[in-house]
Amino acid sequence: MTFCLGIKVKAGLVGLADTRVTSGSECITARKVTVYEQDHSGMFLMTSGLRSVRDKALTYFDECMQERDQPFDRLFKAVNAFAEQVRRVSHEDRQALEESGLHFNIHALIGGQLANDAEHKLYLMYPQGNWVEVGKGTPYYIIGASGYGKPVLDRTLKYEDSMRHALKVGCLAFDSTRISAADVDFPMDVVLYEPARRKIIEYRYAKEDLAELSHWWQERLRHGIDEFPSEWMEQSFGLLEQEDS
Numbered sequence: 001m002t003f004c005l006g007i008k009v010k011a012g013l014v015g016l017a018d019t020r021v022t023s024g025s026e027c028i029t030a031r032k033v034t035v036y037e038q039d040h041s042g043m044f045l046m047t048s049g050l051r052s053v054r055d056k057a058l059t060y061f062d063e064c065m066q067e068r069d070q071p072f073d074r075l076f077k078a079v080n081a082f083a084e085q086v087r088r089v090s091h092e093d094r095q096a097l098e099e100s101g102l103h104f105n106i107h108a109l110i111g112g113q114l115a116n117d118a119e120h121k122l123y124l125m126y127p128q129g130n131w132v133e134v135g136k137g138t139p140y141y142i143i144g145a146s147g148y149g150k151p152v153l154d155r156t157l158k159y160e161d162s163m164r165h166a167l168k169v170g171c172l173a174f175d176s177t178r179i180s181a182a183d184v185d186f187p188m189d190v191v192l193y194e195p196a197r198r199k200i201i202e203y204r205y206a207k208e209d210l211a212e213l214s215h216w217w218q219e220r221l222r223h224g225i226d227e228f229p230s231e232w233m234e235q236s237f238g239l240l241e242q243e244d245s
Helices: 053-068 075-099 150-156 165-182 212-229 229-245
Strands: 003-009 011-018 020-025 026-029 034-037 042-049 105-112 121-125 130-133 140-144 188-194 200-207
Touching: 003 042, 003 105, 003 121, 003 165, 011 042, 011 105, 011 165, 026 053, 034 105, 034 188, 034 200, 042 053, 042 075, 042 140, 042 200, 053 075, 053 105, 075 121, 075 130, 105 140, 105 188, 121 140, 140 150, 150 165, 165 188, 165 212
Parallel strands: none
Antiparallel strands: 003 011, 003 140, 011 188, 020 026, 034 042, 042 105, 105 121, 121 130, 188 200
C-alpha cells in the first residue's frame, strides 16, 4: 500500500508521500516522488500501485523528457505525455500481469506550474491514462491508502488555507494512516511549490523528526474525548441502569 497526498491551496502546492514498499514478506524504502525542474518552472509526480509498472512508465517518461527539443509549456501536456507512457506499459505488460493474478494498477498525482500555466495545477491520473484536475471544492487527493487520513482533511482543510496549515494537516493525515496501515511508514517525503518563487522544495522527514508531533496528536485526541460533552448519553445509560435494577 502507499500514501501519497497532493494538496492545492491558493498559496501553492503541498505533496507528501511515504516511502515503504512491500513485496511479499519484504519491506524496502524507496522514493515515490519524482521532481522535474526547468527554467522558472517545475513539476512533481507521485505514484501508487505496482512498483514495476511505475518504474517502467517513469523510465519511458524520462526518455520522452530528454528527447524533446523544447520543454512542455503547460502542465496538462506533461500529464498527457505521462499518460501515453502508462498506456504503453499497459499494452506491453497488462496481459502477463493478469495471467499472474496481478491487476494493472497505477495512480499518479502530478502538480506544478510550467511556463504558460496561469496558476499552479494539480492533476490526478488513473490507470487508464485519463485524468481530472484537483480544484477548489476538494483541494486535495490521496492515492493509495485513502480512508484513514481523509476525515482529518475533510474537517480541517480549505482552499484559502496557508501552505503551512496544509502541511500540518497533511502530516496529521499521514500519521493517522501510518498508525492504521501496516504498509505505510516513514521516512516521509515532502514537496512544496510556491508560485511566487516558481521553485519546488523537497525535504525528507524521519520518524524521530516527527515523533513529538505524533505523540502530541494522540494525547490531544484522548483529552478531546475526555472533554467531549456527555449529557446526550444519559438517556441510553439510564436505560441500562434500569435493566440492572
